[in-house]
Amino acid sequence: MEDGNFLTDDFLRQLIDVGEADILVGLPTHNNAKSAGAIVRTIRDGILRSFPRERAVIINADGGSRDGTRELITELSISDAHPASSLHALRTLHAISTQYANTPHSGVALRTILSAAELLRAKACIMISPDSENISPEWISSLIRPVYYDSFDLVSPTYRRHKFDGLLTTNLLYPMVRALYGVRIREAYMPEFGFSGRLGSHFLGQNQWSNGADENGTELRLTLAAVTGKFRICQTFLGTKDPVERRGADLVPALRQSVGVLFSALEPDFDVWSTMSGSQDVPTTGDDVELLLDPLRINRKRLREMFVSGVAELESVFQSILAPSTLAELKGIAGLGEEKFRYSAELWVKTVYEFAAAYRKSVINRDHIIQALAPLFRGRVFTFVVENRNGSAKDVANNIEGLCLEFERLKPYLLEMWKSKE
Amino acid sequence: MREMIISELSQAVQDLARGFAHYLPRLIVMLVIALAGWLIAYVIQVVLRSILRLVKFDRLAENAGASQLLSKAALPSATEVLSRFAFWLAWLGFLLLGVSVLGILGLQEQTARFFLFLPRLFAAVLILFFGLLAAGFFARAALLAAVNANVPSPRLLSLAVRSIIVVFVLSVVFEELGLAEQTMVVAFGIAFGALMLGLAIAFGIGGRDLARRFLEEKFVRVKKDQDEDELSPL
Numbered sequence: 001m002e003d004g005n006f007l008t009d010d011f012l013r014q015l016i017d018v019g020e021a022d023i024l025v026g027l028p029t030h031n032n033a034k035s036a037g038a039i040v041r042t043i044r045d046g047i048l049r050s051f052p053r054e055r056a057v058i059i060n061a062d063g064g065s066r067d068g069t070r071e072l073i074t075e076l077s078i079s080d081a082h083p084a085s086s087l088h089a090l091r092t093l094h095a096i097s098t099q100y101a102n103t104p105h106s107g108v109a110l111r112t113i114l115s116a117a118e119l120l121r122a123k124a125c126i127m128i129s130p131d132s133e134n135i136s137p138e139w140i141s142s143l144i145r146p147v148y149y150d151s152f153d154l155v156s157p158t159y160r161r162h163k164f165d166g167l168l169t170t171n172l173l174y175p176m177v178r179a180l181y182g183v184r185i186r187e188a189y190m191p192e193f194g195f196s197g198r199l200g201s202h203f204l205g206q207n208q209w210s211n212g213a214d215e216n217g218t219e220l221r222l223t224l225a226a227v228t229g230k231f232r233i234c235q236t237f238l239g240t241k242d243p244v245e246r247r248g249a250d251l252v253p254a255l256r257q258s259v260g261v262l263f264s265a266l267e268p269d270f271d272v273w274s275t276m277s278g279s280q281d282v283p284t285t286g287d288d289v290e291l292l293l294d295p296l297r298i299n300r301k302r303l304r305e306m307f308v309s310g311v312a313e314l315e316s317v318f319q320s321i322l323a324p325s326t327l328a329e330l331k332g333i334a335g336l337g338e339e340k341f342r343y344s345a346e347l348w349v350k351t352v353y354e355f356a357a358a359y360r361k362s363v364i365n366r367d368h369i370i371q372a373l374a375p376l377f378r379g380r381v382f383t384f385v386v387e388n389r390n391g392s393a394k395d396v397a398n399n400i401e402g403l404c405l406e407f408e409r410l411k412p413y414l415l416e417m418w419k420s421k422e
Numbered sequence: 423m424r425e426m427i428i429s430e431l432s433q434a435v436q437d438l439a440r441g442f443a444h445y446l447p448r449l450i451v452m453l454v455i456a457l458a459g460w461l462i463a464y465v466i467q468v469v470l471r472s473i474l475r476l477v478k479f480d481r482l483a484e485n486a487g488a489s490q491l492l493s494k495a496a497l498p499s500a501t502e503v504l505s506r507f508a509f510w511l512a513w514l515g516f517l518l519l520g521v522s523v524l525g526i527l528g529l530q531e532q533t534a535r536f537f538l539f540l541p542r543l544f545a546a547v548l549i550l551f552f553g554l555l556a557a558g559f560f561a562r563a564a565l566l567a568a569v570n571a572n573v574p575s576p577r578l579l580s581l582a583v584r585s586i587i588v589v590f591v592l593s594v595v596f597e598e599l600g601l602a603e604q605t606m607v608v609a610f611g612i613a614f615g616a617l618m619l620g621l622a623i624a625f626g627i628g629g630r631d632l633a634r635r636f637l638e639e640k641f642v643r644v645k646k647d648q649d650e651d652e653l654s655p656l
Contacts, residue, residue, distance in 0.1 A: 168655035189656055252570050254655040306572055313569050313576050317562060320484075363481065365559065371566040 007115060011098035015119050018094045022054040023047065023144055024122035026113035030063040030104035032130040033072055039135055040076045040095065043128060046140025047093060051148075057120065060097035061112040063104025070097040106257075107218035114200045122197050124148040126155075127219075129191035134242050142236045142285065143194035153231035155194035156223065156282075158186045159241035160290040163388060163396045164298065167381050168251075170400050172352060173220075173258055179407035180266070180414075181227045182276040186235060186288055188223045189258045195222070199231050217257035224265050228272045237286025251374050260370045263359040274415060279408060289400075291393040303382040304341060308334045310375020317372050321358040326350050330376070343376075343383040345406040351376055353410060357417035445524070452520035459516020467509035474501040488554045507547075515540070546598040553591025557584045582621055589613050 007015075025043050029036055040058060047056045060073045074097045100112045110127070117125045124147035128135065146152040169189065177188045203225045226233055266273065281288075311318070311334040318327050329347055336342075352373075359369050388396045474480075483489045483500030497503055518533040561584035568576030593610035597603055 165654050166656055173656075251655050258656060302572075306569075309572075309576075310569050313565065317566070364562065368562055368566055371570060374570045 007112065008098060008100075011096075011112075011116075012119075014096040014098070015116055018057050018096065018120055020055065021057045021094075021120040021122045022124065023051055023056040023148065024113070024117045024120060024125040025056070025058045025140070026061065026110075026117075026125065026127045027058060027073070027130060028061045028063070028104075028106060028109035028113070028127070029065060029069045029073070029130045031065045031067045031069060033065070033067040033069045035130060035133045036060075036069050037072050037076065038133065039128060039130065040073050042135050042137055043140055044076065044093060044095075046137035049137055050141040051144065054148075056093050057122075058093070058095040059113055059116050060095070061109040062097060062099045063109060064099060064102035070099065073097050106216045110218045110222070111204070114204050117197055117200045118204060122200075124194065124196065125200060126194040127190075127192060132192060132242075134240060135192075136239065139192065139238045142238055143192060146234050146236060146285070147194045147196050150234075151196075151232065152194075152234045152283075153196040153199040154223065154226040154233045156185050156187055156190055156233065156235045157192050157238045158235050158284065158286070158288050158290075159238055160287075160292060161241050162296055163291040163293060163391070163393065164296050164385060165241075165292075167384060168254055168258060168377065171348070171380055171384060171403065172377070173262065175349075175400070175404040175407040176262065176352065177224075177227075178279045178404050179411050180273040180276065181224065181269075182273075182279045183227050183233065184279050184281050184288075184404075185223060185227075185233065188262075189217070189220045190223065191219075191241075192238065193219065193222075194236075195226075196231075199226055199229075202229055202231070216253075217261035220258060220261045221265060224262075224269065228269050233282050235282055235284040235288055237284070237288070237290070240292075251377065252371055255370050255373055255377070256367070259373065260367070263356050263370070264366075266356060267360055270418070274418075277411075279404075289397055291396055293393060298385055300382055300385060301338070303378045303385070304338060307343075307375050307379030307382060310378070314372055314375065317364065317368065320363045321369060321372060322351065322354050326354055330379075333379070341379075341382065342386075343379045345403045346410070348380045348383075348403070349406045349410045350413065352407075353414040354417060356414060357420075360418060448524050451523050455520035455523065456513075456517055459513050459520070463509045463512035463516065466512050467505045470508050471501060471505040474504060479504070482555065483551075488551070488558075511540075511543075542598055542600065546595045549598060550591060550595050553587065553594070557587035557591065560584070560587060578624075582617070585617060586614070589617065 025047070027036070027039065027043070032039075043058055047054075058073070060070060062070050074095055076095055098112060100108050113125070113127065116122075124144050126140065126143040128139075132139075143155050143157070146155045169187065173188050174184075174186055178184050199222075203222050206225060225231075311330050315327070315331075318330070322330070326347070330351070333341060333343060333347075355369060355373055358364075359366055363369070384399070388399055391399065479501050480489065480499050483492075488500050492498070492500060492503060498506075515537070518529075518536055522530050522533045561580045564583040565576050565580035567573075568579045573579065589610060593606050596606040
């Protein structure tokens with residue numbers, strides 16, 4: 001059990017005032033005053049509609065907001081429910097807040113909330129992203145119910161997303177987690193999720209917090225911990241997920257938080273994934289994938305140009321990471337015109353697996369390995385966008401399924417490289 | 423007269439024989455030290471080579487960029503160079519120790535100076551190695567950051583970073599060795615200043631577009647949004 005020593009005295013006092021809770025909603029924030037009010041009101045509505053008899057608490061873990069986010073959340077007490085609402089709590093609904101640091105760290109925020117859940121002996125917990133402005137009260141119910149009533153330990157979300165939204169998830173995270181860990185979890189890197197107190201305590205007790213796990217991307221570690229710990233996992237469809245406006249430059253931090261975390265987990269989890277073959281569906285409520293086909297502005301020319309310049313400029317780096325044949329193929333496609341350019345699924349999977357093996361062997365600095373993947377990912381995105389430009393939702397789903405099967409087919413290739421000494 | 427010459431000659435031969443008899447044990451001791459020293463140095467070379475291979479020193483040297491320098495100079499691998507260096511250093515030390523046994527005054531002083539110089543030599547080699555390692559690391563970091571930020575001429579930027587660090591490291595190494603300290607300080611100042619001036623001119627002339635783009639990205643929101651994708655990676 002986590003001792004909670006890192007929690008502030010003030011926060012511990014607030015937790016003591018709460019006592020015990022059945023349901024805990026965690027909300028990590030950093031300067032989210034614009035959206036936090038609406039989100040907390042939605043959370044409160046969701047709890048009052050679906051769980052009016054349960055003891056519930058909303059816990060805000062703040063990373064040093066300067067826009068009054070914390071005050072805004074704690075002021076939203078149960079008594080100021082808007083007059084139009086006919087909802088009333090039969091039990092206390094607390095909303096408490098703590099500032100864990102002066103700068104935001106999603107890992108520390110999650111650890112704070114997990115520790116609070118353990119101290120309050122919460123049965124069902126959910127985490128809500130402060131970026132989810134289109135959250136509805138049904139999301140709260142959908143995430144809590146499987147844990148509270150059906151004894152699931154992890155509820156992973158699925159969303160209605162644009163076919164080209166979350167391409168790192170569809171082209172790397174989902175297929176690789178599925179191929180290696182044998183579970184078909186669509187959103188392994190989860191913005192929102194539900195979890196049991198049992199899983200929360202297990203994850204806290206893994207004692208990874210001092211060796212970098214307090215960095216960003218801890219949500220993915222939690223998913224992998226649930227898989228390797230053989231906890232009961234399910235998926236639930238939440239609805240439309242607004243894509244957070246991200247610039248292309250945000251790709252490297254996204255790679256660090258997701259692919260970096262996945263690669264680093266492969267070594268301790270080797271005994272689990274090396275013996276796994278094939279993959280299994282997880283119980284899903286609603287659709288596991290729903291794709292939107294609206295037009296989207298994508299600068300394809302720039303994607304290809306950045307791939308081509310990356311292959312040329314980083315050749316010395318790739319020589320340390322990739323097999324000579326893979327590098328030769330990449331150089332070959334980099335020399336092709338836009339019409340003929342195609343970064344095939346097989347080549348992409350080999351690239352990713354060789355990066356994973358290089359990461360394990362630390363052939364160069366590990367962060368540099370992750371950064372070097374960015375231009376290659378852009379090349380893969382270009383091909384994915386071109387292949388699915390006019391594709392229906394079914395075509396895109398089939399394309400992703402084909403990529404997943406390629407990841408599964410080439411798993412022995414990863415094992416072979418993993419076990420080789422050099 | 424003839425007897426005197428014979429007597430002087432026999433005296434000289436006797437002195438020579440006495441002197442040789444006097445030095446012979448020392449000479450034998452010197453040869454024994456040299457031979458034992460060769461053996462010990464050889465063992466050091468073999469052990470060091472094994473350790474360096476075990477810790478994959480060649481890969482480290484490759485990452486630091488030291489391997490490229492060695493291959494350009496037609497030298498063997500970093501592991502081989504370092505183990506041979508250790509062999510010669512150890513054997514040279516033993517040879518000088520052996521020579522000092524002979525009791526030749528001038529040589530004894532040189533031997534003492536050599537042993538006093540050893541720690542500085544060792545420190546200089548360490549500074550050089552870790553300096554090259556740092557240069558390789560930061561040059562690669564600059565290259566990756568420039569490629570991912572779509573900055574023009576990323577290799578030039580990386581080369582500039584590497585050059586600055588290597589010039590700095592070399593100046594520190596020479597200062598540590600006590601070789602032409604004044605010259606090195608002046609040379610470093612000139613080289614560093616020239617490099618900075620060159621970079622300033624290069625960025626000034628070649629980076630106008632980059633500066634304009636940077637300012638546009640910073641202050642002209644509309645232009646940036648038109649160029650951006652709506653893709654979200656996660």
